[in-house]
Amino acid sequence: MDSKLDMFEDVNTSPSLEGDMSIPGKRTTTATNASGVPDYNTLDEPIRETVLRDIRAVGIKFYHVLYPKEKSSLLRDWDLWGPLVLCTFMATILQGSSDSMSDNGPEFAQVFVIVWIGAAIVTLNSKLLGGNISFFQSVCVLGYCLTPVAISLIVCRVILLSSQTSLAFFLRFVTTTMGFAWATYASFIFLGQSQPPHRKPLAVYPIFLFFFIISWLVLSHN
């Protein structure tokens, strides 16, 4: 597995100064620093700029997930910051509240494990099916694609604060379904190309299941 990983990372970190993908591409070339043309020096710049640049790179990825048009931009330079933030946020919200004995919701660790192990298993599945993608690229994409689901979780939380009627439930249902469809569609856009055509449904189904389960957790949280 590791040897393959290296191969794909080599492809990614090879100088890719195409211009449109500005921030992550620049960071990569600065990191390699031998082949690219660094227009600034990371040693001299203030810490604030370094941090801001990384944050901006994460933010751009969020934007690409919410507006999934460009196919390969999310794959080129993976990071796991976004998934970590999303996963921690969702696990914090979704964990069973301790104020009542009757809440049988999932623990924090259960949500955390479902997200990370689930993403790892889905990725492993597509690797085993012969997919043409590196492990962390796929985990990164799956993690970032949780963004619509996380947004629907926020909306559900707000709806829950206001009322508990069946109309509220219907609204939550619609929101969660939209988040689920959005997440599945986005990850399909990013990951669908990596599989041979006759196996694409086999690789897409686990992704569907992954987001379905998390959306179920979101919907049934009350």
Next chain:
Amino acid sequence: METPTADDLLQFRDYSGGAPAQINVNSPTHGGSSGGGSIGSIGGGGANAQRQRGDPLADLIYDMTTSAQGFSGGGSPGGSQPQSSPQDGSGGGGARLSFLTIEYYQQFFNVDTYMVLERIANSMIPKRAAGNYLRMNIGENPDLYGPFWITVTLIFSIAISGNIASYLHHANDGYLWHYNFHLVSYAATCIFLYANILPAVLWALFKYSLKPVDAADAIETESASYTPSLLSLMCIYGYSLAIYIPVSILWVINVSLLQWILVITAALLSGTVLIAVLTPALRNSQFSLFLIIGILSAHVVLAAGFLLYFFHNPPDSGLAAGAPAPASPAPPAALKVTEAILTAANGNQSH
């Protein structure tokens, strides 16, 4: 006894010295027709020639094995060595892969979409699979994609529908419903145990109760009897759970008669398919009747346990203590029955 012709001698010398593999296949007819003994005494050759000349039956078996290997493209070498098929199951390369590489595991996921759909359909519809399905289809290329994702899907579909059933149960009586995430853990434990332990037990029983067959019988029943590998059994069992996924969604409808009809139908459909597919192996076993009953009853008990534990017994038994007197729908008797059946299921799984 006629003397061997020059042709025979030439041929014999040829393969006693060189590589023996291919000539073995057609030489025994020569040896047999020319009254074999003389050739052996003249040549006195290698062990290969001795084995060749033994009796025509052994030669025939050898020929069939080699030709079968040729047909299957280096696949599993037949019923006598079930363990070897995981290693070279998907055939082709022949090079042993280390089990640490991802390529080693890719051979268990060597399926296409239509193949998975076909296997799922074959696991639900009786008489759809061909008679040699176990050997020619599953045995040649057992996959773990279907079993794994079917069990995962089943775990979550049962947990989700169980929660929906409980929600619908409480929808009317204004009681603040909370979902029960622990159903996932229970379902996962139960289903993974069933899908892993039962094939292992069955495989061990097949190995243990193998009928002693002599060579003549082996030839006659070569096409009929076949002892599957552990991987094939796990594959078949995983696919046989597929029918419970739509059934578990239909179990949400809270009509007791419909639920029990679904239990019986699903268990019998997939159970009979299981028996039909495993027939070649069962025929090979000494206590096949016992095994058939065991397989079928384990299947029915699994379905009944699902229904009773996840659907008839909504997870409010724990809530009832803290909540201010909700309507208690599950009488204690039903709980007892559930527990009894679950323990029976566990006993049945571990035999």
